[in-house]
Amino acid sequence: MDFQHETDQRLTALEIKASFTEDLLxxxxxxxxxxQQQIEQMASQIALLRQQGAGQDAGAFRSLRDELPPHY
Known part of the structure; x- marks a missing residue:
C-alpha cells in the first residue's frame, strides 16, 4: 500500500509540473x-523613414555652417 501511495504522490507532482509547464508555454x-507584432511595426516604420529619406535631397553636399542656428 505504501508503494501505491508513493506512486500516486509522484504522479500528482508530475501532473502539477506539467500544468505549470503548459501555463509557462x-x-x-x-x-x-x-x-513579432512589434518587430513588424518597427520594420514598417523603418521602411517609411527610408522612403521619406529617399524623397529628400540626401545626396547633396551640406555644410555644417548651414546647420548653425541664426544667432551665430
Whole structure:
C-alpha cells in the first residue's frame, strides 16, 4: 500500500509540473506573438523613414555652417 501511495504522490507532482509547464508555454507563446507584432511595426516604420529619406535631397553636399542656428 505504501508503494501505491508513493506512486500516486509522484504522479500528482508530475501532473502539477506539467500544468505549470503548459501555463509557462502559453505565456511565452503570447510574448513571442507580441514581440513579432512589434518587430513588424518597427520594420514598417523603418521602411517609411527610408522612403521619406529617399524623397529628400540626401545626396547633396551640406555644410555644417548651414546647420548653425541664426544667432551665430
Amino acid at each position: 502559453d505565456a511565452l507563446n503570447a510574448l513571442v506573438a507580441r514581440q
